[in-house]
Amino acid sequence: MIVINPAHGGTDTGARGENGLTEKEQVLILARMLRSDLERNGFHAIMTRNDDSNPSYEDRSAVANAYRDAIYITLHVASTGKFGTVRAYSYQIATPPGAVEDETVSATRVPAGLVPWERAQQSHLDASKRLADLLQSQFVIKFSGSPQSSSQFAVRDLRSVNAPAVAIEVSSVAVPDPNSLLALGSPLSLAVVRSLQLFRPAAPAVPPPAGGQP
């Protein structure tokens, strides 16, 4: 199940351009285009919002966390960056202070087999990074000027998602003609579809050492 999250919504407009474009509206249109293309290519896809509502981060994560095989894609439109460039991000977690003590505390409070909500993304960092790399390798081909490699950063949307999760950000709302931004929707969807076709959530099997037992 591909969970598409059009970021922001409601009173949270996200980035705003001087032309009146708002991130919340643009990502909703892009998300609808993406869902349509995914379904046409045989994927099951749902959206965390399909109107001008603003679900909480936790509610959005909960949509993905309800599925065992989810892949979470959150869509953003930046207020900066060269127009027409696209970037993929996966989550990065910094070591919390007193990490050892925290682990001890959480181990006593969280029953075995359950994942702490605030650290749900932690066990998917590798898979998320691989998906972000696949996406960026497509973006660099389809969107001239996009970075060669994906980035890891503490993007809030991704923290509580218990599945491979990436953020995609398109530059930018600062464009005179709103239609030129939406024209990026089709190549963006194709790039995402292609990346998902190539993506394998499980890490590639490590070959046994030479001379070892099969």
Place this chain on the structure above:
Amino acid sequence: MTRNLKITIAILAVAVIIGLLSLRGLSKRIERLQENPSSEEQARRELLAPKVSTSTDVLSRAKIYWAAGADSTTPTEVELALSADPVKRARQVIDTLVSEAPSPEQRTLPEDTTLLGFYLLPDGTAVADFSDSLSSETPSGILSERLAVDSLVETLKGNLPAAHRLKILIHGQEVDTLAGHVDLTGFFDLNPPAAAPAAAEPVVAPASPALALPKTPASPGGHSSR
């Protein structure tokens, strides 16, 4: 011409002359204001965060990280009088990062941003408390917010070897995100304890080491500066 009419004309003439003189003064004041634009936030910054200087200041080459395009930051060497006190030193480099950007394109933090407080806890956690402007005036977006955080993290990494990680507060509070995207509930890694780099290279050999932590913390909670 009657006497009353002459008096009226004389009064009107005087009023016109006074009006012209005050108009000239007014235009000069407007010109002065235009030369020194100072927002309310800037005035507050000057009041709350006067230029930090200490008796241990040593002229050093500090690396300050400003934007190099949309995606990355790059270090620029700036000659600064840096304190031996790590907290004061952090304030000096952050103030420079905010107020001395070489060009508007290289700016990573909003001009009106004020560092309200800086603390260094005994476990190496640095806490930087910024004014609301950092949150409200940083352009919304992962790209721009990442650039803001990266410039801060890289600048502190190079100039504050004692700090292991950074916590960013807005007006004394933990906030969910910087401007809607970057997670500020966690910590950003600075210098891991085992891999702390050397402090900024002093230009003039100091009488005492350029950076030395006090043997005892200023308070049980660590160093702080408001």
